[in-house]
Amino acid sequence: MPSxxxxxxxxxxxxxxxxxxxxxxHYDQVFLICRRVLGNHTDAADAxxxxxxxIVKGLPRFDHRSKFSTWxxxxxxxxxxxxxxxxxxxxxxxxxxxxxxxxxxxDPASQVTNQIVVTAALEELSEEFRVAVVxxxxxxxxxxxxxxxxxxxxxxVRSRIARARAQLADxxxxxxxxxxxxxxxxxxxxx
Numbered sequence: 001m002p003s004x005x006x007x008x009x010x011x012x013x014x015x016x017x018x019x020x021x022x023x024x025x026h027y028d029q030v031f032l033i034c035r036r037v038l039g040n041h042t043d044a045a046d047a048x049x050x051x052x053x054x055i056v057k058g059l060p061r062f063d064h065r066s067k068f069s070t071w072x073x074x075x076x077x078x079x080x081x082x083x084x085x086x087x088x089x090x091x092x093x094x095x096x097x098x099x100x101x102x103x104x105x106x107d108p109a110s111q112v113t114n115q116i117v118v119t120a121a122l123e124e125l126s127e128e129f130r131v132a133v134v135x136x137x138x139x140x141x142x143x144x145x146x147x148x149x150x151x152x153x154x155x156x157v158r159s160r161i162a163r164a165r166a167q168l169a170d171x172x173x174x175x176x177x178x179x180x181x182x183x184x185x186x187x188x189x190x191x
Contacts, residue, residue, distance in 0.1 A: 030076040036134040037080035039123045051079035066148050074149040121171040129164035136161050
């Protein structure tokens with residue numbers, strides 16, 4: 001299989017198979033970023049669709065100065081933030097949806113509760129803190145990549161992540177009976 005850089009160059013030259021491979025490779029991560037920033041599947045699907053369109057339209061202008069994944073995650077983040085602004089102009093109905101449940105889990109009901117509590121805690125964070133912690137803890141991006149994605153200094157990235165994690169820990173500690181300890185540690189892990 002060709003390297004990602006080779007696929008990008010081929011896609012920029014008009015190779016549709018290379019473009020499809022790039023989109024397939026990064027789709028899950030783009031959706032996950034949108035899902036965690038937005039808090040629900042429907043809005044995340046809309047934002048993901050918009051991100052994929054922006055990736056295809058913007059690919060000829062990708063200049064290889066950053067990693068392709070960093071460029072894509074910046075587009076996904078912007079699509080999610082745009083969807084957040086659109087969402088704020090329309091009424092919200094219902095509960096946040098959840099991730100798929102592991103049927104082999106000893107307590108699937110606890111899994112659902114944990115996901116709802118974590119999603120609610122993430123949604124209570126300010127947008128700038130939520131995006132930074134999602135890019136770090138969900139997308140697995142390093143501080144430099146987040147800095148490039150959000151176009152902010154690394155020190156600001158570190159500060160936002162630290163503050164987001166502190167706020168999450170505080171919010172989740174209020175739900176200690178609802179959230180089991182292992183999920184709480186995973187959500188607020190520190191580098």
